[in-house]
Amino acid sequence: MKTRVLGRTGLQVPILSFGASSLGQEFRKVNLDEAIKSVHVALDAGMSLIDTSPFYGRGMSEVLLGAALREVPRESYTLCTKLGRYDLAHFDFSYKRVLESIDVSLHRMGTDHVDILLAHDIEFGDIEQVIHETIPAMRRVQQAGKARFIGVSCYPMKAFRHALGGAELDCIMSYNQYTLQNTRLADDLIPTLREKGVGVMNAGPFSARLLTNAPLPAWLKEPEEVKAAARAAAALCASREVDIAKLALQFSISNPAIATTVAGSANPENIRKWAQWVDEPVDAELLREVQAIFAPVKNLGHLEGRLENN
Numbered sequence: 001m002k003t004r005v006l007g008r009t010g011l012q013v014p015i016l017s018f019g020a021s022s023l024g025q026e027f028r029k030v031n032l033d034e035a036i037k038s039v040h041v042a043l044d045a046g047m048s049l050i051d052t053s054p055f056y057g058r059g060m061s062e063v064l065l066g067a068a069l070r071e072v073p074r075e076s077y078t079l080c081t082k083l084g085r086y087d088l089a090h091f092d093f094s095y096k097r098v099l100e101s102i103d104v105s106l107h108r109m110g111t112d113h114v115d116i117l118l119a120h121d122i123e124f125g126d127i128e129q130v131i132h133e134t135i136p137a138m139r140r141v142q143q144a145g146k147a148r149f150i151g152v153s154c155y156p157m158k159a160f161r162h163a164l165g166g167a168e169l170d171c172i173m174s175y176n177q178y179t180l181q182n183t184r185l186a187d188d189l190i191p192t193l194r195e196k197g198v199g200v201m202n203a204g205p206f207s208a209r210l211l212t213n214a215p216l217p218a219w220l221k222e223p224e225e226v227k228a229a230a231r232a233a234a235a236l237c238a239s240r241e242v243d244i245a246k247l248a249l250q251f252s253i254s255n256p257a258i259a260t261t262v263a264g265s266a267n268p269e270n271i272r273k274w275a276q277w278v279d280e281p282v283d284a285e286l287l288r289e290v291q292a293i294f295a296p297v298k299n300l301g302h303l304e305g306r307l308e309n310n
Contacts, residue, residue, distance in 0.1 A: 001046025001278065006259040007199025009149045009170050011115065013078060015253045016278050017049035018042035018271070019203060019264025023064045024057020030266040032064070039068035041268040043077060045275035051173075051203070051262045053082035053120050054105055062108035070110060080173075080201075081105045082120035082153060084134065093125045098137035102146050117147035118173055123159040123305025131166035151198070155304040157188045162309070164192060171199035178202045178258060180211055180233070180248050181226060181294045182301055190257045203262040205252035212245045213238070221302040233293045240286055247290060249274055250282045 001014040022028075023035045039050070050069075052061045062081065069077070083101035084093045106112060117138055122130045130152065138150040149170035152163050160172060172193065177185040185202060193200050206212050208220055210230045220227070230244075237244040252261045265271055303310045 001048075001275070004256065004259040005199075006149075006201070007171055007193070008197035009199050011078060011149070011199070013049045013201075013260040014046050015260055016047055016249075016274060017051060017201075017260045017262045018047040019262040020050055020052040020061045020065055021056040021264045022266035023052075024055075024059075024061035026056055028266075032067070034268065035064045035266055036068040037268045038266050038271060039065065040072075041271045043072065045271060047271070047275065048076065049078040049080065049260055049262075051080045051201075051264075052109075053085065054101060054108075055082070055085040055087070055120060058087060059104075059108060062105055066108050066110040074111060078115045079109070079111065080116035080118065081109070081114050082118045083138075084122065084125065084130075085120040091121070091124050093119060093122070093129050093134040095133050095137040098134060098141065102141050106146060113146050113148065115148045116171060117141060117150050118171075119150075119152045121154055121305065122152050122163060123154040123156050123309040125306075127159055127162045127309060128166075130163060135163075135167045135169070149199075153203075154309075155301075156310045157184055159305065159309040160189055161192070164196065164198070169196075169198050171201060173201040173203055173262070175203040176207045176301075177204075178252055178255065178261075179205060179207045180244075180251050180290055181207065181230065181297065182299050184299050184301070186255060186257065187299065194257060200258045201260050201262060202252060202258045205249050205261050205263055206245055207248075211248035213243065221304075223297070223300055223302070226297045226300050229294050229297045233290045236289060236293065237286065240283070242283060242286060244290070246277045246280075247283070247287060249277050250280070251287065253278060254282065 151171035153173035234244040
């Protein structure tokens, strides 16, 4: 697996990383064996950055990761977890909770430190609190040796810009914003991130199943015209005997300004397939045709979090 440097952190991270949200049964029931096997298959494939959160499965993802990584040398993988979001509508970005949250996460995962610690989905919080309370608390965690680098994750570009304008960050994680249909991360934010030396992590190359052949979930928030374009693009890919998910993944990892793209599954076969796709050449003609389908709805998205953060 090829690697890139994560901003000024110096961390060498794989261009494709393993997202552990599925281990928390966020999308379906998962048994212990397939959860542990998924982690080991990802590591064997070179997906050595593992991303999780106490929100995923309300702690279950971190617990299962701890079980899966128990016999794995700590220096062989890069571990990222988050804090601030603990349930669908439970957010706490307070100084006190930051210090509590990291200790709970470390206990669940059976380690004494994480490599990356992110404030999770900051668009649901008060960004001024994140700047003046959450991030200083995270720097205290860093000084204590419990996290090597810190940053934030969210969806709206406005929330990122606000946070970057008020605080020094080591890295950020954006989701569903560098895909076949939506490239706002590159269009709006990457120049600023590059100037500041902030590392870029991109999650959600499949845009919550939008860019797959799976049935679209009822909770998907994208506009109807975006969904229709995605179905048309998937049909075109199928007519060429190509899975649109393959094209989506290959596109998301292709930007050299993005250190890593995070994709998650508790299905080991999916993970093996993704690792194979990374090494295969992109069908440039098909990519152009799919981008033409998406052109009328390019960068259309939805509101996420507080209205003032969008």
